[in-house]
Amino acid sequence: MPEICKPIIVVSRCLGFEACRYDGQMLHESLVQRLKPFVQIMTVCPEADIGLGTPRHPVRLVRHQGEVHMIQPSTGADLTADMRDYLVGQVSSWSEIDGFLLKGRSPSCGPGGVKIYHGIDKVTGTEKGADMFAAAVSQAFPHAAIEDEGRLRNFHIRETFLMRIFALARLRQLMQQPSVAAISQFHASHKLLLMCFHQDMMRQCGRIAGNSDGLDLAQLMRQYAARFRETLQRQPSQRNIINALYHGYGWASDGLTSAEKKMFVDAVEEYRDERVTLATLQLLLKSYVLRFEHAYLGSQYFLEPYPKALFDLTSSGH
Numbered sequence: 001m002p003e004i005c006k007p008i009i010v011v012s013r014c015l016g017f018e019a020c021r022y023d024g025q026m027l028h029e030s031l032v033q034r035l036k037p038f039v040q041i042m043t044v045c046p047e048a049d050i051g052l053g054t055p056r057h058p059v060r061l062v063r064h065q066g067e068v069h070m071i072q073p074s075t076g077a078d079l080t081a082d083m084r085d086y087l088v089g090q091v092s093s094w095s096e097i098d099g100f101l102l103k104g105r106s107p108s109c110g111p112g113g114v115k116i117y118h119g120i121d122k123v124t125g126t127e128k129g130a131d132m133f134a135a136a137v138s139q140a141f142p143h144a145a146i147e148d149e150g151r152l153r154n155f156h157i158r159e160t161f162l163m164r165i166f167a168l169a170r171l172r173q174l175m176q177q178p179s180v181a182a183i184s185q186f187h188a189s190h191k192l193l194l195m196c197f198h199q200d201m202m203r204q205c206g207r208i209a210g211n212s213d214g215l216d217l218a219q220l221m222r223q224y225a226a227r228f229r230e231t232l233q234r235q236p237s238q239r240n241i242i243n244a245l246y247h248g249y250g251w252a253s254d255g256l257t258s259a260e261k262k263m264f265v266d267a268v269e270e271y272r273d274e275r276v277t278l279a280t281l282q283l284l285l286k287s288y289v290l291r292f293e294h295a296y297l298g299s300q301y302f303l304e305p306y307p308k309a310l311f312d313l314t315s316s317g318h
Ligand code: SF4
Pocket: 012, 013, 014, 015, 020, 021, 022, 044, 045, 046, 047, 048, 103, 106, 108, 109
């Protein structure tokens, strides 16, 4: 399997780095701990970074005359302008980010499900939304994978997040030293992985990588990167994943006995019924790589889209 390229991710600082929560606590997230050897991490704590101190009185988001404000109810302070200035400086200081792993439901970090109160003094209701930080980073880094620690306890959401950040990191590496041949090779080794996200967009990536329009290298890289990132924003479906599995199998199946073929097809059906994991099927494909010395199948990142050490079957199921 080719070398691992480290994704660059931004993580909420209270998720295992510093006791910076409003109550002076720190949270322990096992995924963050397990990610550490495999990614480059930058941490943020918007509340501490704008000088609120720890411990501190909680803040909340309030919709007032159509605008969302960040308010500290105990002091009545409106922190919206401070937070906006901080965000502009922070976001412009980052050039390349592959993913954000943020504290869910936080008014300062939560990418979704954050309570927005209607009214400052007299609360007339609430709605759910994203906080100012998540809104700013999703605008500045529209292709980055953005999740919160709660959602990442779900196996499928976590797997997609990991697939995305490692694929985006490999793309970044390609963009540092592109060549027409390297783009074509990069696409070839991501074919099955992209197929999981969107089959037609995978083909569009292939057409760009083939450079039938004779683009110059800079244009070619730009167009390929844009379509590759866009493809990764789609949600992988079980149907597409099964299609990718059969594609990989098709490249090696000529050498298999009928009993071995039946075993693969049965295993795919068990995967469809969620009685075996994708990892089982990926292992079967890897065994064909070894047995038939199948370099093309072996080059597919789909067989190991992120480091094995990060594979964890536990799931919140939500
Ligand atoms: S949720 Fe965000 S703002 Fe709150 S303590 Fe954690 S990092 Fe800081």
